[in-house]
Each structure stands twice: as C-alpha cells, then as structure tokens.
Amino acid sequence: MVLIPGHExxxxxxxxxxxxxxxxxxxxxxxxxxxxAIIGIQKRGVPLxxxxxKLLEEIEGVKVPMGILDITFYRDDLSMxxxxxxxxxxxxxFDVNDKKIIL
Numbered sequence: 001m002v003l004i005p006g007h008e009x010x011x012x013x014x015x016x017x018x019x020x021x022x023x024x025x026x027x028x029x030x031x032x033x034x035x036x037a038i039i040g041i042q043k044r045g046v047p048l049x050x051x052x053x054k055l056l057e058e059i060e061g062v063k064v065p066m067g068i069l070d071i072t073f074y075r076d077d078l079s080m081x082x083x084x085x086x087x088x089x090x091x092x093x094f095d096v097n098d099k100k101i102i103l
Contacts, residue, residue, distance in 0.1 A: 019048075023055040030100055037065040037099045042072070042088045045103070052102070065099075067092030 010018065030036050033056060040049025046068055053066045068091045 019051055019055055023052060023059055026052075026056060026102060027059055033060050033062055033064055035098060035100050036102060037067065037094060037096065038102045039067045039069050039092060041103060042068060042070040042090075049102075065094040067094065069103075 026036065027033060036056075038049045038053050038056075040046035049066060049068075053064050056064050068089070070088045070090045072088070
C-alpha cells in the first residue's frame, strides 16, 4: 500500500503477517467460528475478505460464510465519483441474524 509516492506502508510479507494475526484474533475472540461470517465491501474489500476467509478456514478447518456488500450509494464522495457510478451489487447468500459479521 502506497500513500505517498516512494513510501510503502506495508509490503506483501507485512500484509500477510497482519492478516494471519487478525485471523487468529478473530478465532480467539469468538471462541471459534460458529457464528462468524465475513462481508467484503466492494471493490477492494472483497479480495481482502477472501484472503481472510481462506486463512480462517485453514486455521479452524470449517467453512466460513462470505458475502459482498456494495456501498456505492452511501458514499459521501458519490458526487465526485462519476455522473453514472458503477454499482457492482450486493450478494449476501446467508442469514445475518445472530451472526458476528467481520467487515
């Protein structure tokens, strides 16, 4: 991730270590993954959610429900995006009631 040209915040290895730590924290704070689901926010949050889901499934050996949320119309900078913003859609194929959602 680069915020200022020439200044890298995290390289690939650092991002991988951070996600592994986050995954273990999620498991520990929720006593497993029984009521946990992941929702990635369109666009760049979806690949991150997919990586996190994969790590969680490797740690616990169980499937973790995952969905995708498009917040395009709720952005405070919507008017600056485009006259015709691209909406990618929301897909949450599971019941969110009683789930602990990781965004």
